[in-house]
Amino acid sequence: MTYDGHLKIGIVCSSNQNRSMEAHNFLSKKGFQVRSFGTGSQVKLPGAAPDKPNIYDFSITYDEMYKDLIRKDPDLYTQNGILHMLDRNRRIKPKPERFQACKDKLDVIITCEERVYDQVIDDLESRTKDEKQAVHIINIDIQDNHEEATIGAFMICDLVTLLHTSDDLDNEIDEILQEFETIVDRAILHTAAFY
Incomplete structure (x- = not known):
């Protein structure tokens, strides 16, 4: 596989809110070509109770979610960090995106849960x-919490940096991932697919 000097990276979590957006933010600041996505059928954010999440369609903007939660309970959503997260998200891109709707071809897709x-x-x-x-x-x-999302963003950035420096990613990726798995002490899954 040959690259034009930039890997096209996709970061994917369930709702394109916390983990994928933290990594998206971090990687874009480092100059990587990155997009982020969710795979869920809807966007879910914590609500006033564990069994009452805030559920949105993927077409709604981060700004609209932010304003909706301010209207519902500004103290709760400030305290649990959701407003801060949405504020960060709306500075990166207008709204969450579903991976299933993305027609662009990516070189590497990093997911945040099995x-x-x-x-x-x-x-x-x-x-x-x-x-x-x-x-x-x-x-x-x-x-899926703010602290782990930040740690995860650092890990993902380290991994993307290693992948980016490879001269022959298709042949070197298994070795890179084995080494990385040892460094971060987390299990890494990997498969290749085709567009």
Whole structure:
């Protein structure tokens, strides 16, 4: 696989809110070509009770979510960090994006949990393809909270940096991932698919 000097990176979590957006923010500041996505059918944010999440459609903007939560309970959503997160998100891009709707070809897709990894693989396998471009799908499990999202963003950035410096990613990726797995002491999943 040859690159024009820039890997096209996709970061995917369930709702394109916390983990994928923290990594998106971090990688874009480092100059990487990155997009972020969610695989869920809807965007879910914590609500006033664990069984009452705030549920939105992927078409709603981060700004609209922010204003909705301010209207509902500004103290709660300030205290739990959701308003801060949405404020960051709306500075990066207008709204969450579903991976299943992305028609662009990426070089590397990094998912933040195994269920999302499986959804990305299922979606790619269901697409009509010409088998001309490989895409590497990698999973690093990252808990869905603000602290873990920040730690995860650093890990993802370290991994993307290693992948970016490879002269022959298709042949070197397994070795890079084995070494990285030892460094971060987390299980890494990897598979290759085609567009």
